[in-house]
Amino acid sequence: MDHQNTAEAIVSAEQNSDNQTGFAELGIAGVLLKATHAAGFSTPKPIQVQAIPPQMEGRDIFGIAQTGSGKTAAFSLPILSKIIALGTKRRPKTCRALILAPTRELAVQIEDTIKILAKGAHISTALVLGGVSRNSQVKKIAPGVDVLVATPGRLTDLVRERDLMLADTKWLVLDEGDRMLDMGFINDVKRIARATAPDRQTALFSATMPDEIAELAKDLLKEPVRVEVSPQSTTAAEIVQSVVLARTKQKRQVLSAMLADASMKSVMVFARTKHGADRVTRDLERDGFKAAVIHGNKSQNARQRALNDFRDGSVRILVATDIAARGIDVPGISHVVNFDLPDEAESYVHRIGRTGRNGRDGVAVTLVDPSENAKLRQVERIIRAKLSVIADHLGSPDPVRNPAEKHERNEAATNDNVRLDAKRPNGGNRNNGKQRFGGKPAGERKPGAEKPFRGNNKRRFGGKKPARHAA
Known part of the structure; x- marks a missing residue:
């Protein structure tokens, strides 16, 4: 995978000379600042300008933003800064930060971007998602990791089997919350959140805000700072x-x-x-x-x-x-x-x-x-x-939506059938006078050959027999 292109697409930026100054003003320093510069990331995007400073202060974030707005860096850089400050000691089968994504592709791209942003910082990452070997994932997280990127289904399985413990997880990110809702992951997300550290810091991002997402935000976030970079449910002008x-x-x-x-x-x-x-x-x-x-x-x-x-x-x-x-x-x-x-x-x-x-x-x-x-x-x-x-390319009007045309077509079809019947023998009888399901033409039957109705005066579809007459 072309990591450079992936990162440029997710964080999206044009290079300019004041790159380091822009991110430095948001509180990003040291090896992370060098990594952003080396990756070619430019002046911080609007979502990054709004979301990074409050997270650096320990605040929860509720972000309304589309994919491609730069939100991966917006939630990753503050988390990486704080993990670096903690040092490298981790407990087995734990993760310090957990990022939940609704799809495998998004999870892969998030991890790719984090690896680029954390280059040179000795940050360990792991992916937990369905469709690939479970054993390799268990092995990867066994010594403990700094950042775990996961889809809710596979993560729930690992937590249930005690291959992963979330008690040490101090940073939780829910990316594309509305899609998690659509895919039926919300109950899994709530269970996962309850298993993390009580004093965790949480960020929830969603492209839209249906009522269920607003309720989820109330349950999971503590006095969040709300950031919104574009009007809800609008499309890009380009x-x-x-x-x-x-x-x-x-x-x-x-x-x-x-x-x-x-x-x-x-x-x-x-x-x-x-x-x-x-x-x-x-x-x-x-x-x-x-x-x-x-x-x-x-x-x-x-x-x-x-x-x-x-x-x-x-x-x-x-x-x-x-x-x-x-x-x-x-x-x-x-x-x-x-x-x-x-x-x-x-x-x-x-x-x-x-x-x-x-x-x-x-x-x-x-x-x-x-x-x-x-x-x-x-x-x-x-x-x-x-x-x-x-x-x-519709051509003539749709007969379903045009009653006049539908009537004309039905009338034409009826006339065609009449003309065809006139050409057939036996007065237009399409079965040539035969019984519908086999048998001889009516003219060939012997008098009295018709089978009598068996059942006499019984009711045709079940029911009681009529009372017998006295002899």
């Missing part, structure tokens, strides 16, 4: 968004035509389901395009391989589902295509946020079938904008 109208059966052809454009250099295609993502990928390959796919049914190694191939340009198209793609931060994605609209309008914001990053332009195109119109309206409400239609 992204040009548009809609292409196409029926579901037309979308494959429309997507292939779009991808023939040389300007679509690095493209993420979003499908609503895992099965749909696989189907889109197969169709793209049949149409002559090289594509990779990531979703929840893929192993961690397969997902990481697909992501690496996309990042290094081996493939220019990455097909993904919402959950698998959350937290993916690849520099230079030129286009996002929504093959299907998501079930939750908020996911649209996260999807298109993969492009238009770090000051670059980005393009997001959504293919919309008439059946998805309600979802499109929900998206437009949450982004507070009307999406322009740049192409319409």
Whole structure:
């Protein structure tokens, strides 16, 4: 993995001469300051300016920020500063800081960034996530680690089996809390938090703030400082968004035509389901395009391989589902295509946020079938904008939405059937006079050959027999 590119994408910065002064003013010093400078990180991002100083003072943080805003450095640098001050002594099977992420990809990227920020500081890190060897993870944390980055499911298993103890964990970070909520991790998160040190310092970051996240913040945070770097559920100004109208059966052809454009250099295609993502990928390959796919049914190694191939340009198209793609931060994605609209309008914001990053332009195109119109309206409400239609492949009106056309089609179909029946023998009887399920034509039956109804005067579907008449 290209650690330099990953870090630049997550912390996102343009180099300038006052880099060290900017982070120094936030309280970052010594080896960490040198590491940020060596990694090419520039003037602190807005989320870093707001979040680092209060955390250096020991305050809890509630941050509303999108992936790519620089929040990884915003919560990591204060934690790393304090761990360095503690020294290197750790107890076995413990971690000093725990960072929870909803997806494996995001966890990997967080650890990559922390390694770069802590270069030369002798900070130990470990990853705990599903889809890879459990034994290797247990072995890695056995002597104790400074920073543990984990997904809630696998971490819960290790704590339950007593392979990890959280009593010494003094820093807890919950990244992308809204996605943890969507994935059903909130109860695990609460149990994990209860197992950490009572005097811990906590940071909670979320791209949106549904009621459940607000309640979680009340439960886990003590008089937090709230930081917000962009209006809730809005999209980046650098992204040009548009809609292409196409029926579901037309979308494959429309997507292939779009991808023939040389300007679509690095493209993420979003499908609503895992099965749909696989189907889109197969169709793209049949149409002559090289594509990779990531979703929840893929192993961690397969997902990481697909992501690496996309990042290094081996493939220019990455097909993904919402959950698998959350937290993916690849520099230079030129286009996002929504093959299907998501079930939750908020996911649209996260999807298109993969492009238009770090000051670059980005393009997001959504293919919309008439059946998805309600979802499109929900998206437009949450982004507070009307999406322009740049192409319409629907042709004639949809008969489901046009009663007049539906009536005309039904009437035409009836007339066609009448004409066909007139050409058939036996007065239009399509079975040539035979009984529907086999048997001879009616004209060939002998008189009296019909089988009598067995049951006489009994009720046809069960019930009691009528009383017998007296002899």
